[in-house]
Amino acid sequence: RAENVKEELTHVATEIRRLVVEEGYRYKEIQVLTRDLDCYENLLEPIFAEHEIPVYVDRDMAxxxxxxxxxxxxxxxxxxxxxxxxxxxxxxxxxxxxxxxxxxxxxxxxxxxxxxxxxxxxxxxxxxxxxxxxxxxxxxxxxxxxxxxxxxxxxxxxxxxxxxxxxxxxxxxxxxxxxxxxxxxxxxxxxxxxxxxxxxxxxxxxxxxxxxxxxxxxxxxxxxxxxxxxxxxxxxxxxxxxxxxxxxxxxxxxxxxxxxxxxxxxxxxxxxxSKVPTAIDQVQVRAMDLTRPGAAKVTFAIGMTEEIFPQKIENKTLLSDEERQTINDTLTENQYLRGTTGRKIAQEPYVAYLVFSSARERLYLTYPSVKDTAQEVKPSPYFKNIQKDLNLPVFEKNETTIFDDETTSLAHISTYRTLIGELTRLKRQRKETQEGLLPFWLNMEKALMNQSIAPLAKQVFESLTHQNIPEKIDEVLAEPLYGKDIYTSVSRMESFYRCQYQYFSRYGLRLKERDVFGLSPAATGEFFHEALDQFFKLLIMNQRNLSELTDQEVNLLAEEVLNSILGDARFSVLTTSSRMNYIRYQLSQTIKKVSWALKRQSQRSGMTTVQTEVLFGQIAAKKGISGLELPLKNQGKIHVRGKIDRIDQLVTPESTYLGVIDYKSSHRKFNMTEAYYGLAMQMLTYLDVALMDAVQLVGQEAKPAGSLYLHVHNPTLSYEGKDDIEQQMLKKYQFDGLLMKDPDLLDHLDTSLQAKQSSLLFPIEESAKEQIKPGRRQEDKFVTEPELGALLSHNRNKFIEAGNQIIGGEVQLNPAYQGKERIACRYCPFRSVCDFDVMLKENNYHRIENLSKEEIMARLLNKDEEGATEDE
Structure with missing residues (x-):
């Protein structure tokens, strides 16, 4: 009796090998019989090959x-x-x-x-x-x-x-x-x-x-x-x-x-x-029904369970046994229906006779304790009767354990290839139980290492100590991969902080998913950006004020922009099918709705658009305004490039303010925790660059207004909404992001705001005393100038920190995990490359601690004070 099907076949193979090596049998004198070849077929040939046993499976193959x-x-x-x-x-x-x-x-x-x-x-x-x-x-x-x-x-x-x-x-x-x-x-x-x-x-x-x-x-x-x-x-x-x-x-x-x-x-x-044996000396594996008396010197009858020996026969046909018999009685001699269930059951003792008489010298009967499922199976009644009547012992055959003696252990080994498997299992047990191996096994391992199969054995044994931890790249190798100077974008650095291995896979190894036909998220975003860029460029070129245009003029302008873009080869996918034509229609409707919202926003706000699609750094052959250039420890620099979707200006009697607007095709909010950990660097970087290049952009120094997201979409409105349609629409397009807590700025952001009202454009409200302040539960979105300075300084340091780790060859498998979201692994295409498995003790998420704005500012401002003290 074996522990399972695999162990049953393993011990059968070991015994066959012993009979041939020690007792002089030939493989052709041995046969293996089974009633359930489907259960054994996939395991049989690999196990017999491991034991170096030539085998022929007598089964038709379609x-x-x-x-x-x-x-x-x-x-x-x-x-x-x-x-x-x-x-x-x-x-x-x-x-x-x-x-x-x-x-x-x-x-x-x-x-x-x-x-x-x-x-x-x-x-x-x-x-x-x-x-x-x-x-x-x-x-x-x-x-x-x-x-x-x-x-x-x-x-x-x-x-x-x-x-x-x-x-x-x-x-x-x-x-x-x-x-x-x-x-x-x-x-x-x-x-x-x-x-x-x-x-x-x-x-x-x-x-x-x-x-x-x-x-x-x-x-x-x-x-x-x-x-x-x-x-x-x-x-x-x-x-x-x-x-x-x-x-x-x-x-x-x-x-x-x-x-x-x-x-x-x-x-x-x-x-x-039609199959014939490919060699003369092979073990024959066939169905029990096909054997004959004295067919081989040695027979192994495997899978002798009560389920299949005798076989349980059920009539699953349309006709019952009685109906078959009635019909057969009315047919002529040369006409008949197939035999009834009773006749098939009556044949089972004859099949048993064939099996028991098939061996001339030795007959082995085996069965597994567990088969297919975890439920224990019982031996065949024939098996039990023979064992009882002849008083034969039943041998238990289980996997080798670290506690087995030399005799028991030797029964599991037939070739050096099987020795590798047994040693691997025992070494794993030793690791779990902290027990030592018997000297017998150590001697066997020593003998194994002197054989030609030793390199394979060494490789298998090394797997026992293998850990799924990427190795650090040598700095000499990192430089050819990334360069002495790193030219990067904000999204790449965010990818690094989501998971260093993800960054290495995409930008070091340059792995890439296969493109699949359709409109990708990147293409959708590019479509929206291009449309809105051309929309504002036409306004600026024609010296038109958006707030002064009629709805019809805005719609015609949007149509002109869309006609231009839809002819662009980059978006040719939108003309390839009826489905794509519908998507093109939806995208066009979205642009028209956003154009409508932009007009209303311009009528209500003191902010005016002065630049769109502002390139900083260098992208391909295009060079824009100065981007961030930060020093690295290898005497090189990290050059940050990007494109600011829109720059707005607000001029008050006291100051000039600059704000950056970023278009998003999905709803996005500024998260202070993500910005602190380097997971959301975009808005701070864009604002930093805009302020740094303010003279070039608007002709004078400017104060920061903030960094804001605009959700580009075609919103669905509530049928039972209390507000009118225009108010509902404007709420759907409300800006969200980071704003300065500057009274002069807040007073001019929304010129339509009245007492006891919340703004439809920005997260602000006007109190009964006509004081503009952050809206209810919106305080975390507002910062003072010292706080913004600390955030921008920290953001630059995150670029330098990432750059130094990249050129230093750091490749950690550290996917970020925030709250209940696997933010790094959720859409990562490289899971099959890194093999990250949280069940392995060496694989752990980089858990992001949720911090309040106050905690973050306390850390950043204290760090700045400590740095200032050290400088003094």
Whole structure:
């Protein structure tokens, strides 16, 4: 009795190996019988291979999984569904379609063929990426015109070089276009079955199918995989036989393409490989029902549980046993229905007789205690009767433990490969129990390390001490990856503080997700930014004041902007389908609604827009106003680049104020905790740059007004809202972010504000005494000048801190976790790369402590005071 199915097979394999090595049996004199091959098949061959036991499983294997069957099915699907993406890629991924001009000739070596196949495979990989990214289906495959596409990097704001992608993907497209449309047309035009079969056969040759199967066969023979080689040969022969039979039956008949497809798909799916042993000396594994008396010297009957031996037989057919018997009584001698349940049950003792008499010298009966589920199973009644009547012992076979003696331990070992597994298990137990290994095992390990398999053993043993902790990169290697000077953006630095490994994967290793056809969030954001930028640029160019325009003029201006943008190649995806046309309509409606809101805001506020899409630093070949340039410990600098969506100006009798506006396609609020930990650096950086370059932007020094988010969306209004529609709309577009607690500024932000009212534009309100102040529960959004100075200084220090860690080669696996959100891992595409697992003790989240504004300011202002004291 074994602990489970795996242990049962392991001990059977160990005993077979012992019989051969110690008692002189041949593998061909041993057979393994089972009633449940489905349960054992996946484990049997790997375990026997580990014990170096040649095995032959006597079981029919269907052809439906062979690539040739996939090739035929996908070929027909391409025609039926007009070049769907999944059908075309399924067709190419079989690697049977390699046209004659792409293939090595039969005289060339297998190496030449492998090189050509690998080159073709690489082209298919690139083609799949292109098709995924651009949604090429239908006529894109059958047209003669080559694909032409652009690839735009929205972060770098430049087009990528796609010449190689175009060339290699078009090579695949051209191969299909040369053969498939003409083949389908010839099949449709065929008059008879013979004519269609001839077209199909020639297409098989032109596509390279016959040559590919031949080369696969040679490759399998060279690798010693004779059964695989025979399967390739049999599949081709089966297809040719089916084609011959089709011609015999339908050759002179009028051709029907649908019938042709059905015959070849179902015909090949229903076939099985004829199997013969690939060697003489092999252990035979077969079903119990197929054995015969004295078939082998030694028989192992495995899986002897009460569920299958005798087999539980139920009648699940439409007719009951009584009905079958009644019908059989009325039929003639040469007519009958299949046997009843009673007859099948009566055959079970005979099957048991075959099993028990199948061995001439030794019979082993085994069963697992647990099978499939955690529920314990019971042995077969035959097993119990034999054990009881003959007074035979039942041996318990379990996994090796660290406490087993030498004799018990030796029973688990048959080869050096199995020794690796046993030692690995014991070393793991030693780690958990803190117990030492027996000297016997230490001697075995020493002997193992003197064998040719030692490198594998060493690698496996090292896995026991492996920890999922990335190693720090040497500074000498970090510089070629990132450069001595770091040119970065705010979003990249935020990524670093979300998770250092995520930053390393994306910007160090330059890993990237495959683009999938559709409007990405980045493209949506770029669309909104471009539209609003052009909207304000037209106003400034025409010297028009937004507050003075009529609604009709605003709408016409928005239409002009949209017509310009929708013709831009960057947004060509919006014209590719009916669904995309609808998305284009929704985006256009959003811009019109935002334009409406911008007009109302300009009428109510003292803020006026002076610049849009202000570039700072250098993005691609474009250079803007001065960005942040901060010193690093390696004598280099970190150069921060970016683009400020909008800069507004407020002029009062006392001062000039500058504020930055950032457009967001999703609702966003300024979070002081995130800003403190480097997770939200954008608004502080933009304000810092605007103030630093105020003279260049507005011609004079300016005070800070704040950094604000504007949610760009098409809002849904409440049907039962108490406010009128205009008020509801303006509330949906209310600015949110960081504002200065400056009375002069607050008095001029919303000129429409009245006593005892809350502003519809900003998080402020006017008291009964006509004093403008932060709105209710909005205090955390307002800061004084010293507080803002501390925040900006801290923000710069976070850039320097990140830059120094990057050039120092820091690569920590430290995804940020805030509140109940896995903010770093939630949408991270690199989970399969880092293998972060919170169940591993070495993998921990970087938990973000939620701090109040007062706590943050206390920390920052105290730090500034300490720094000032040290300077003195």
């Amino acid at each position: 052809m439906d999984r062979h690539p040739l069957v996939e090739w035929i099915e996908s070929l027909f699907a391409i025609h039926s569904y007009n070049y769907r993406y999944r059908d075309v890629l399924r067709f190419l991924r079989t690697e049977l379609f390699m046209p004659m001009n792409q293939l090595a000739t039969s005289e060339e070596s297998l190496t030449d063929w492998l090189n050509q196949r690998n080159a073709w495979r690489r082209k298919v990989d690139i083609t799949e990426n292109v098709v995924l990214a651009y949604g090429y289906e239908g006529y894109y495959w059958s047209q003669e015109k080559d694909w032409e596409f652009i690839r735009y990097d929205f972060e770098a704001e430049e087009q990528e070089d796609v010449a190689t992608m175009e060339e290699e993907s078009n090579a695949i497209r051209q191969s299909l276009q040369r053969l498939l449309p003409s083949y389908f047309q010839a099949m449709i035009s065929a008059k008879t079955g013979l004519e269609a079969a001839t077209v199909f056969y020639h297409f098989l040759l032109q596509s390279g199918v016959a040559t590919q199967l031949k080369m696969w066969r040679l490759q399998a023979i060279e690798a010693g995989q004779l059964e695989t080689a025979r399967n390739h040969e049999q599949t081709w022969d089966a297809l040719m036989s089916l084609l011959d039979e089709y011609v015999t039956v339908y050759g002179e008949s009028s051709f029907d393409f649908t019938t042709f497809q059905e015959i070849f798909v179902s015909g090949l799916e229903g076939l099985h490989y």
